[in-house]
């Protein structure tokens with residue numbers, strides 16, 4: 001049986017909303033799954049990640065498929081599909097790898113959704129999100145990859161509490177994509193064990209303002225709401241020129257800018273001047289010896 005899945009890239013945190021807020025973006029990986037009752041695992045990768053991602057059972061998509069099979073098999077041992085062995089994957093990837101645009105979340109969600117479809121969609125979206133969040137370690141990229149739009153999610157034990165919405169005003173995102181990778185593992189390693197109380201208070205207010213201004217479409221507030229004190233300052237040393245790129249984006253007309261996920265992509269939110277903002281960001285990166293390019297993205301709904 002062949003199943004085609006299209007899954008969006010995502011930008012997480014959006015400044016202060018560390019590990020909680022995420023936005024699905026109009027950049028996609030398209031994956032064709034062919035399941036056979038017996039046979040080897042074959043993986044063909046085109047686009048981003050070709051020659052880099054594992055083409056074996058170690059591929060995270062295969063692991064995600066297996067997670068669904070195990071869950072379905074334990075619940076419905078008569079389900080033949082959950083014992084299917086042969087998998088061919090044909091991936092056409094547009095989401096750059098290890099740049100802070102949710103490529104691993106997209107892979108996990110693609111595997112879960114495809115295997116679930118093969119097994120008759122026995123798992124609902126909440127369960128898919130819970131498995132994805134457990135695999136990824138935090139819910140903010142996987143939630144928008146599952147639901148589209150903007151998501152606010154909180155993981156608690158094996159549950160994920162998630163609310164998804166579409167903002168009342170449309171905006172674009174200009175993402176500056178440096179030509180170097182940054183692993184989420186490293187970008188989390190530089191974070192402190194605790195943060196000053198005042199910084200936590202600062203972030204709580206900004207996060208609340210961010211969610212409400214996005215929800216209401218009152219985008220003027222983004223200039224105040226996208227500021228973070230609990231992860232970006234610590235990660236700044238991993239991304240040369242980060243504060244200067246933010247300033248350049250705002251000067252070129254952006255409403256505000258933030259680190260995309262764990263980076264190294266930087267993302268600006270804007271209503272107009274999109275190419276001007278992108279060029280200013282790329283230019284500023286190059287002044288810090290970072291080669292970068294930019295893409296203009298919308299919200300995937």
Ligand code: HSE
Nearest residue numbers: 012018019184261262
């Ligand atoms: N919230 C996560 C982080 C997203 O910033 O580490 C990265 O995948």
